[in-house]
Amino acid sequence: MTPEDFIAKWRGNTLTERAGSQAYFLDLCAMLGVPPPNDPDNYCFERGAARTGAGRGWADVWKRGCFAWENKAPGGNLADALRQLMTYALALDNPPLLVTCDRETIQIHTHFTGTPSETHTIALPDIGQPANLQKLRWLFTDPERFRPRRTTQDVTAEAAERFAAIAQALAARGADPQQVAHFLIQCLFCLFAEDAGLLPARLFERIVEKAPPRLKDLASAWASCLPPCVRAASSCWKTSPGSTAACSRSCSPRRCNPPTRKPCCRRRAWTGPTSSPPSLARSLSAGLIRPSAAS
Structure with a gap:
């Protein structure tokens, strides 16, 4: 799938959060040329986790040592999605990156120990830009690239x-x-x-x-x-x-x-x-x- 195909398919898409989240992520993997979730112990959809102070929940996508990902429907509150991810972080081995997405915007929040958090935002129309494609590939292959220089x-x-x-x-x-x-x-x-x-x-x-x-x-x-x-x-x-x-x-x-x-x-x-x-x-x-x- 090319970036142009991806943008055309997901621009203005009205599927609900549950109906669209996994299809969106699979298309994203196809566009980036990275493997889709395929390992329940290291890289999967709906990773169960104990939520800090709030019982049990599920991270929409999780890759050990790389990221936890939370989806919302288009126009959803990404700040709420980030707070939700924060409650999962300890149970998910403290991933270095927390990603929130409403299919119109992807926000990558750094979560490295001992460093201030930084946010990288990628809008759907800009997803095909080389710098943005590189950032998205780093999510899967080299999360250390996002480590802030300042502590x-x-x-x-x-x-x-x-x-x-x-x-x-x-x-x-x-x-x-x-x-x-x-x-x-x-x-x-x-x-x-x-x-x-x-x-x-x-x-x-x-x-x-x-x-x-x-x-x-x-x-x-x-x-x-x-x-x-x-x-x-x-x-x-x-x-x-x-x-x-x-x-x-x-x-x-x-x-x-x-x-x-x-x-x-x-x-x-x-x-x-x-x-x-x-x-x-x-x-x-x-x-x-x-x-x-x-x-």
Whole structure:
């Protein structure tokens, strides 16, 4: 099968996930000139695996030492497919590559120990490009080709250097060292909370981008970026040490109830830093994002 034949057959194909996934993969093997799944212990369809914290499931395709592959119907959520693969990874001997596919797009996620993950995306119309064909063959024959050059230690060191440079720049402008440390911890927590799904996607980034030059406008800029449920939770914070923090049921973005200014519960005392969310936005504008506008 030529790349042109493959694209023509699968462009706009409306088969369901179950009906189309194996036929698609077999055609892909034929196009690449690699053997199809043929060994239940090393290279097969529907490899059974214990899912971390979720019982048992099946990886759609698995090749020992190479990849695990999860299919979705066209337009399916590939992020969900990746999360599903992650729950299988340990039971599948931690394959170095995790592949998600909805027959319109193939995403190859690197999963090498000690390295940051990288994603290689191949769209169906571009599958015949020589570089993309080579990447797809490497999936089956040479997964080490995908190993990132940087390690997680390199990434951590680079991030630490950037945070140190920010701290030095703020200190050189006369900022109190404790306030600088507090501000950077807040930034780090926001970045973590985004990655962990505790905050809406790119919320912190949008706040930084929208930060106006004058401090008096920062609180409203912060509020405009927040969904109603988070605005409701933010209004409940007390800023004095030892005061009670609201632990509102409406705080979760996944369960967004109509906002209310009345705390729904007072189950734990707030013993952390005394700054409310708007103070973080003020710090961003005054200390980092717009240094020329700070007074």
